[in-house]
Amino acid sequence: MKNKKLIIIILSSLALTACSGDKKKPNKNEDVESIHQQLLTIDTHVDISPDYTFKEMFDPGQKTLMQVDLDKMDQGGLDAAFFIVYVAQTQRTTENYAIAKAQAQRKFDSIHRMTDSLYHEKIRLAEHPEDVIKLNKAGYKVAIIGIENGYVIGKDLTLVENYYNQGARYMTLAHNGHNDICDSAQPNEKLGDVTIEHHGVSEFGKQVISEMNRVGMMVDVSHVSDECMMQSLTLSKAPVIASHSSVRALTDSPRNMTDEMMKALADANGVMQLVALSAYLKIDPERSVAIKSLRKSVAEKYQAIKYNYELHSHKPEYIAGMKIIDKKYPLATVQDYVDHIDYAVKIMGVNHVGIASDFDGGGGIMGWKDASETMNITKELLRRGYSVQDIEKIWGANLLRVWEDVDNVAKSLKNAM
Numbered sequence: 377m378k379n380k381k382l383i384i385i386i387l388s389s390l391a392l393t394a395c396s397g398d399k400k401k402p403n404k405n406e407d408v409e410s411i412h413q414q415l416l417t418i419d420t421h422v423d424i425s426p427d428y429t430f431k432e433m434f435d436p437g438q439k440t441l442m443q444v445d446l447d448k449m450d451q452g453g454l455d456a457a458f459f460i461v462y463v464a465q466t467q468r469t470t471e472n473y474a475i476a477k478a479q480a481q482r483k484f485d486s487i488h489r490m491t492d493s494l495y496h497e498k499i500r501l502a503e504h505p506e507d508v509i510k511l512n513k514a515g516y517k518v519a520i521i522g523i524e525n526g527y528v529i530g531k532d533l534t535l536v537e538n539y540y541n542q543g544a545r546y547m548t549l550a551h552n553g554h555n556d557i558c559d560s561a562q563p564n565e566k567l568g569d570v571t572i573e574h575h576g577v578s579e580f581g582k583q584v585i586s587e588m589n590r591v592g593m594m595v596d597v598s599h600v601s602d603e604c605m606m607q608s609l610t611l612s613k614a615p616v617i618a619s620h621s622s623v624r625a626l627t628d629s630p631r632n633m634t635d636e637m638m639k640a641l642a643d644a645n646g647v648m649q650l651v652a653l654s655a656y657l658k659i660d661p662e663r664s665v666a667i668k669s670l671r672k673s674v675a676e677k678y679q680a681i682k683y684n685y686e687l688h689s690h691k692p693e694y695i696a697g698m699k700i701i702d703k704k705y706p707l708a709t710v711q712d713y714v715d716h717i718d719y720a721v722k723i724m725g726v727n728h729v730g731i732a733s734d735f736d737g738g739g740g741i742m743g744w745k746d747a748s749e750t751m752n753i754t755k756e757l758l759r760r761g762y763s764v765q766d767i768e769k770i771w772g773a774n775l776l777r778v779w780e781d782v783d784n785v786a787k788s789l790k791n792a793m
């Protein structure tokens with residue numbers, strides 16, 4: 377479809393002149409657009425509803441209220457996304473492990489429905505980094521699968537390979553609340569969590585990481601405790617990713633990463649995908665309180681026992697309430713977001729930084745409120761003087777490099793057997 381290499385070379389020289397303040401600075405929208413369209417853009421965290429592809433309002437081929445659907449990906453020039461098999465942490469009981477497994481399966485099935493049948497002519501599943509490049513060149517959108525919360529395997533190590541065979545290429549070790557693998561950055565008091573349960577990665581967690589290395593699944597350290605994150609770097613035989621985390625020095629949240637963690641991740645040749653979720657980019661306690669109370673009232677209205685963001689974020693009351701909140705307590709902006717990218721590049725170097733929206737899971741900022749506005753990130757990076765080569769790395773090449781390393785480690789482990 378497009379001769380990417382050649383185009384990149386041409387664009388790279390364009391960007392170099394842009395940085396030197398030449399008249400050709402790509403500040404015009406057409407220039408930015410032509411650069412953006414040639415980049416391979418990968419968003420490493422897009423959540424999906426449990427009803428994804430099963431109900432019309434969650435049908436990615438329709439015009440939807442979701443932040444990511446096929447039309448919005450087209451409009452915004454978003455080429456590839458990790459669609460997320462997320463399961464909420466609950467009490468660790470045999471019954472709940474089975475429920476979590478069933479919930480995960482439904483999401484795997486829904487992503488496969490999208491790529492294998494419903495929209496096979498538009499979007500296809502990538503199983504290896506080279507597939508992403510090939511599919512993109514052939515004109516397809518690319519879906520990749522990530523798991524959020526290692527809780528989906530319960531205590532069954534064989535499920536790692538089972539999920540890998542269904543397409544999962546990263547697994548976030550924990551989510552909100554500790555699990556059997558490791559401690560969370562945000563222990564869940566309602567589940568009876570103590571502040572620290574495992575002091576990082578548990579004995580079972582060590583086996584899980586080693587199994588992930590064996591099959592070729594990226595270890596994701598977003599959402600986990602600082603101790604778990606640092607231990608994962610030494611436990612994993614392959615580089616590690618943070619699929620959606622921002623900078624703690626700029627926004628003090630346990631979900632964000634310290635300079636020390638960022639340096640260690642870069643030293644281990646990993647990649648940090650900065651997350652465009654307002655609360656992790658800009659501290660605004662009043663906004664957080666307002667959102668919490670809105671979520672509670674919507675959940676009560678629909679008589680849900682437990683708040684389920686994935687389902688309720690599409691209710692009219694929620695959408696109307698969020699409009700009011702956004703007006704009163706403005707979201708972080710693309711500038712705030714790129715401040716986090718700048719900081720990460722300064723600490724880690726440009727080879728270790730990437731992009732994640734967390735769309736349909738709480739993400740979205742002013743200027744990048746859904747996939748249709750994806751170009752605004754490229755625009756801001758260009759405005760700040762990043763070269764096209766660097767923007768290409770940030771938009772996906774770094775992530776693909778890490779993924780390739782993970783694949784190679786898996787191959788060498790298989791050969792050693």
Ligand SMILES: [Zn+2]
Pocket residue numbers: 524599620737
């Ligand atoms: Zn998350």
